[in-house]
Amino acid sequence: MTRSKSKRQTGCPIAFALDTFGDKWSLIIIRDMLMRGKETYGEFLAADEKIATNILADRLQHLQDEGLIEKKRDPQNRRRYLYRLTPKGLDLTPIVLEMVRWSAAYDPNTKASPAVVTRIQSDREGLLKDLIQKNKPERD
């Protein structure tokens, strides 16, 4: 395991956030969990963005160390693990939504769903509730 992610420790909230999930891949994984219902290693590997397997393993470990996700054996198939967002990880939803809004506004090739983009503006609270509900840790 490549020991990475040194913390800047300045107390600045932006630096803290960047040190926790501010790399090229962590939010891609979070997005897959939050918006696409993915929960296994193989599903994350299959993402359009082609994450390398060692980087994926490293990021999952890091996100777990940071308490954003948790890892459990799948009771249905004991050779796989299920990764789930913790409440702390789920609480990144507003950040993810604001990023979607921004990119939808400025990326001419965006594939962001217009329905979601519209709802971010018109019913932010409701959308947040729905996403958080769908990813509630107690849900199975």
Next chain:
Amino acid sequence: MTRSKSKRQTGCPIAFALDTFGDKWSLIIIRDMLMRGKETYGEFLAADEKIATNILADRLQHLQDEGLIEKKRDPQNRRRYLYRLTPKGLDLTPIVLEMVRWSAAYDPNTKASPAVVTRIQSDREGLLKDLIQKNKPERD
């Protein structure tokens, strides 16, 4: 200049955002401009996080290429340049605020101003307006 920043081009808004400003330093620079009124190279260099000068030059160029900031000579002192947020860069404010909110909630050593954190919850719209007003491009 180290040519970096390859784009993933999948159309995913999260990937687009990460490719545009999702590195260890870009949002630190944006924060300095947005929340701390910094606008010169020397001011960015002096940040608590100790950004290396070559990385700073590279990121400023990148942010300029992406249209998030603009660079002008300082009319008061022609040997310095002023960096300012464009409307596209200013529109990152909601993302920055959500990151502040998240970090303030989960970093036990946060130095986030309680006044700001409270206002993010209680008067999000007003706070956004104020920050955007303060950084309006036409202001001098």
Next chain:
DNA sequence: CTTCATCACTTGCATATCACAAGTGAATAC
């Protein structure tokens, strides 16, 4: 008009991180 200081970078180089390919080991399936 020469010298000196400031400001915004560039360049070089050691170190760290990433990406790609291939390999390992545990849990089921047959």
Next chain:
DNA sequence: GTATTCACTTGTGATATGCAAGTGATGAAG
């Protein structure tokens, strides 16, 4: 037992980062 799936690990070259030192264009002082 043999094969297959799944979740990783390991090795190696490419890329990016961090640090120190150097450069060129103002502008200020004498």
